[in-house]
Amino acid sequence: MVRNEDTVPMRRPDPDPAPDPDSPEGRGGAAAVLPAGPPVTGRTPLDRRRILGAAIEFIDRNGLSALTMRRLGASLGVEAMALYRYVPGREQLLDGVVETVIDELYGDPDVHMRAAGGWQDFLQRLAHGVRRIALAHPEVFPLVATRPPAAPWVRPPLRSLRWVESLLTALIDSGFSADAAVAAYRAYSSFLLGHLLLEVSQKGVQISPEDAPEGVPDTGTDLSQYPLVVELEELLSRDESAAEFEEALENLLGRLEGVRREGRVPGE
Amino acid sequence: MVRNEDTVPMRRPDPDPAPDPDSPEGRGGAAAVLPAGPPVTGRTPLDRRRILGAAIEFIDRNGLSALTMRRLGASLGVEAMALYRYVPGREQLLDGVVETVIDELYGDPDVHMRAAGGWQDFLQRLAHGVRRIALAHPEVFPLVATRPPAAPWVRPPLRSLRWVESLLTALIDSGFSADAAVAAYRAYSSFLLGHLLLEVSQKGVQISPEDAPEGVPDTGTDLSQYPLVVELEELLSRDESAAEFEEALENLLGRLEGVRREGRVPGE
DNA sequence: CGCGAGGGTTTACGGCGTAAACGACCGGGC
DNA sequence: GCCCGGTCGTTTACGCCGTAAACCCTCGCG
Numbered sequence: 001m002v003r004n005e006d007t008v009p010m011r012r013p014d015p016d017p018a019p020d021p022d023s024p025e026g027r028g029g030a031a032a033v034l035p036a037g038p039p040v041t042g043r044t045p046l047d048r049r050r051i052l053g054a055a056i057e058f059i060d061r062n063g064l065s066a067l068t069m070r071r072l073g074a075s076l077g078v079e080a081m082a083l084y085r086y087v088p089g090r091e092q093l094l095d096g097v098v099e100t101v102i103d104e105l106y107g108d109p110d111v112h113m114r115a116a117g118g119w120q121d122f123l124q125r126l127a128h129g130v131r132r133i134a135l136a137h138p139e140v141f142p143l144v145a146t147r148p149p150a151a152p153w154v155r156p157p158l159r160s161l162r163w164v165e166s167l168l169t170a171l172i173d174s175g176f177s178a179d180a181a182v183a184a185y186r187a188y189s190s191f192l193l194g195h196l197l198l199e200v201s202q203k204g205v206q207i208s209p210e211d212a213p214e215g216v217p218d219t220g221t222d223l224s225q226y227p228l229v230v231e232l233e234e235l236l237s238r239d240e241s242a243a244e245f246e247e248a249l250e251n252l253l254g255r256l257e258g259v260r261r262e263g264r265v266p267g268e
Numbered sequence: 269m270v271r272n273e274d275t276v277p278m279r280r281p282d283p284d285p286a287p288d289p290d291s292p293e294g295r296g297g298a299a300a301v302l303p304a305g306p307p308v309t310g311r312t313p314l315d316r317r318r319i320l321g322a323a324i325e326f327i328d329r330n331g332l333s334a335l336t337m338r339r340l341g342a343s344l345g346v347e348a349m350a351l352y353r354y355v356p357g358r359e360q361l362l363d364g365v366v367e368t369v370i371d372e373l374y375g376d377p378d379v380h381m382r383a384a385g386g387w388q389d390f391l392q393r394l395a396h397g398v399r400r401i402a403l404a405h406p407e408v409f410p411l412v413a414t415r416p417p418a419a420p421w422v423r424p425p426l427r428s429l430r431w432v433e434s435l436l437t438a439l440i441d442s443g444f445s446a447d448a449a450v451a452a453y454r455a456y457s458s459f460l461l462g463h464l465l466l467e468v469s470q471k472g473v474q475i476s477p478e479d480a481p482e483g484v485p486d487t488g489t490d491l492s493q494y495p496l497v498v499e500l501e502e503l504l505s506r507d508e509s510a511a512e513f514e515e516a517l518e519n520l521l522g523r524l525e526g527v528r529r530e531g532r533v534p535g536e
Numbered sequence: 537c538g539c540g541a542g543g544g545t546t547t548a549c550g551g552c553g554t555a556a557a558c559g560a561c562c563g564g565g566c
Numbered sequence: 567g568c569c570c571g572g573t574c575g576t577t578t579a580c581g582c583c584g585t586a587a588a589c590c591c592t593c594g595c596g
Contacts, residue, residue, distance in 0.1 A: 046574080069553060081554075082575050090553065145465060146410040148472045150489070153497060153504030155466055165494040172496065182503045186466070186512060194462025197413060198423055198454070204416045221418070226433040228440065229421060235450045236421030244454060251523060314543080337584060349585075350544050358584065 048086040052100045059139045115170035122170045138200040155189040199241045316354040320368045327407045383438035390438045406468040423457040467509045
């Protein structure tokens with residue numbers, strides 16, 4: 001743990017003779033398996049934002065199930081208990097992770113909060129922004145998708161009141177009735193959820209087998225009972241996510257445009 | 269392997285004087301919070317199916333996060349370690365839960381494995397079957413949705429090779445090209461995933477607040493910055509899931525019918 | 537009658553989340 | 567100069583978790 005900001009020359013007499021910054025974290029070999037990058041660059045003094053950022057990076061790198069308070073602390077050069085000064089507990093930490101991840105939308109220059117270019121443009125940009133986030137954090141996205149929402153009107157994956165407000169405003173300003181706007185919000189959410197969750201879970205499976213680079217391929221399961229699956233295996237494994245996303249999104253928008261023009265809610 | 273035909277009348281001398289099936293399980297009050305039903309009816313002798321069934325029931329009742337090997341064992345009147353004779357570990361137990369839950373489709377009289385009534389009928393029945401399962405096990409469904417698939421061509425929520433084979437067969441027999449069938453499979457999966465996950469997560473939030481029956485409603489968060497959300501709160505909280513599911517499903521089928529007739533794959 | 541094996545229990549270990557007590561350092565009043 | 571409360575991180579401790587290993591009954595069978 002590099003501790004050299006010459007403006008803050010010493011940090012503590014450090015009575016223990018061997019605190020050894022690159023602590024192998026006791027036993028278990030866990031530390032060896034979880035690299036955690038360089039031992040922190042500049043000795044920043046720990047706050048909530050830094051913790052959430054580290055948590056996201058940790059999950060991206062090692063998977064959600066590897067995230068523990070102790071390991072997250074270690075990745076910040078700190079004991080687990082130090083985190084509790086900024087975060088009430090692990091569950092709330094995960095809530096914060098979800099919130100932080102979707103808040104990345106605010107930093108996306110291609111996504112606007114107001115529907116300057118019309119509602120279709122708005123929904124297009126937003127959808128692609130969410131997709132970018134999902135692909136950037138495939139290990140986090142399932143969390144975004146499944147964490148129980150705080151209120152019935154906050155639906156994954158767009159779990160931010162501000163975005164919900166933006167979206168509804170855009171629709172209603174564009175001539176959607178209240179009913180139609182709400183129905184559109186729901187259809188849009190479900191579209192994003194389904195497509196992106198499918199996409200990241202597929203991405204996960206392409207990586208996660210994680211070893212066995214054997215010449216004999218795929219003797220895992222017996223496929224002899226599923227001839228069509230075998231025949232189409234090539235096609236089934238192909239990844240057309242981007243095109244399919246675009247196509248389905250456009251279809252959805254087209255459908256919603258019909259709803260808007262006719263002023264009816266889709267289900268009746 | 270039921271072996272208690274009255275030929276095996278007694279259970280065991282039971283040297284311990286107080287095995288008490290409704291074990292309060294030490295401290296922590298956890299046991300009080302987890303009823304676990306009657307202390308097991310007939311002393312059935314434990315096998316994999318029974319374990320998986322108990323696990324599903326446990327999750328349905330207490331939520332996924334409450335499921336531990338010890339508690340699951342207790343709900344079966346057995347020590348945790350006894351489970352390991354039938355299940356390699358907790359992860360595989362969860363895999364088994366997922367598999368068992370979607371295998372409930374085989375017992376659904378309204379769902380057929382072959383497309384006797386045409387592919388649209390087939391997909392309709394299948395979709396509603398999956399929806400019934402999702403609604404019957406809302407706490408399990410997120411597991412179905414997010415557990416990493418075993419292979420790239422098995423996509424949630426229909427994570428069974430047999431159903432994939434059925435589905436592809438139905439489509440191809442009905443005149444879909446190979447490409448179109450695979451694309452349809454993907455669109456269908458993503459539709460089910462999105463709709464059902466949204467639906468069960470919403471169902472969760474309606475129940476889970478779990479207390480606070482106070483007269484003053486909903487002072488949880490400040491909504492003053494989100495006037496549209498406030499205005500539409502009533503609409504947003506309304507649950508039109510069934511109609512929306514039906515509508516979206518029909519739209520999807522209609523879209524796929526176009527694809528089928530024109531022999532093109534949707535994205536190009 | 538003995539004995540091997542199947543099926544459940546006991547014991548044990550390291551890791552987890554986290555409550556509570558405990559320093560070490562710091563800036564500000566005297 | 568000195569003390570003193572406050573901030574921030576550490577130590578210690580507890581109960582629960584998943585699970586490896588050893589153990590022990592009881593039974594069916596020779």
